[in-house]
Amino acid sequence: MRTLLLALVLCLPLSAAVTTHPTSYADGDTALAGTLYLPEPKPASLAGVLVVPEWWGCNDYAKRRAAELAEQGYAALACDMYGAGKVTEDPAQAGEWAKPFRSDRALVVRRAGAGLAQFALVPGVDTTRLAVVGFCFGGTVGLELARAGTDLRGVVSFHGQLKTAAPATVDVLKARLLVLHGGADPMVPPADVAAFSSEMLAAKADWRMEIYGTALHAFSNPKARELHATIPAVDYHPDAERRSIAAMNDFLAGVLAP
Numbered sequence: 001m002r003t004l005l006l007a008l009v010l011c012l013p014l015s016a017a018v019t020t021h022p023t024s025y026a027d028g029d030t031a032l033a034g035t036l037y038l039p040e041p042k043p044a045s046l047a048g049v050l051v052v053p054e055w056w057g058c059n060d061y062a063k064r065r066a067a068e069l070a071e072q073g074y075a076a077l078a079c080d081m082y083g084a085g086k087v088t089e090d091p092a093q094a095g096e097w098a099k100p101f102r103s104d105r106a107l108v109v110r111r112a113g114a115g116l117a118q119f120a121l122v123p124g125v126d127t128t129r130l131a132v133v134g135f136c137f138g139g140t141v142g143l144e145l146a147r148a149g150t151d152l153r154g155v156v157s158f159h160g161q162l163k164t165a166a167p168a169t170v171d172v173l174k175a176r177l178l179v180l181h182g183g184a185d186p187m188v189p190p191a192d193v194a195a196f197s198s199e200m201l202a203a204k205a206d207w208r209m210e211i212y213g214t215a216l217h218a219f220s221n222p223k224a225r226e227l228h229a230t231i232p233a234v235d236y237h238p239d240a241e242r243r244s245i246a247a248m249n250d251f252l253a254g255v256l257a258p
Contacts, residue, residue, distance in 0.1 A: 052138030182215030
């Protein structure tokens with residue numbers, strides 16, 4: 001039995017402008033643990049932004065980004081893709097947890113969709129104004145939600161994979177897309193970028209891509225190199241982080257306007 005419980009009992013002040021609400025919900029028999037951030041004082045009507053983490057799970061980085069979005073005036077939920085709020089800093093473990101999602105888009109859509117469904121339980125959230133922001137693994141999740149025709153105003157993918165087994169098609173993809181990509185990222189080579197561009201053009205999508213010339217994979221995360229010490233394709237890029245966050249904020253302000 002699906003359990004959708006919004007845990008608003010614990011309402012802890014994050015700052016003068018944001019409150020944080022641990023959120024328990026479920027995808028079928030999988031118990032999930034996310035964190036909802038709300039601006040304070042809360043406006044009468046809020047847009048909702050689902051923040052999908054990197055493959056590490058719903059860690060402090062994902063929560064920080066969700067809190068920043070709440071500071072911008074959104075209801076932002078840092079969602080749990082793995083269950084029980086599992087988090088790791090071990091790449092091997094993260095790869096194991098992420099593996100089932102690579103070959104099962106139905107799982108991707110259902111699991112992230114469980115997070116999106118929580119916005120209907122938050123007083124004041126306008127569920128016609130929802131967006132997804134994802135990082136690495138989460139960016140890929142966001143793009144797959146869009147390709148599946150999920151009813152979203154927009155999707156922002158930070159250094160996500162662009163390949164897919166189920167390309168977008170005309171009249172299915174509803175969301176506007178912003179793809180933020182490291183130009184020197186060998187994990188998403190130019191061939192993938194070109195194929196994505198062709199896919200979006202064929203689907204007549206409303207999309208935009210920003211490429212940060214010397215940025216590598218995971219460029220927005222200050223801990224990127226620490227977490228991937230043995231992988232030279234990964235590194236933090238402060239300028240790309242600054243510019244990509246600004247691009248995201250501008251994009252969301254447009255697509256989530258009442």
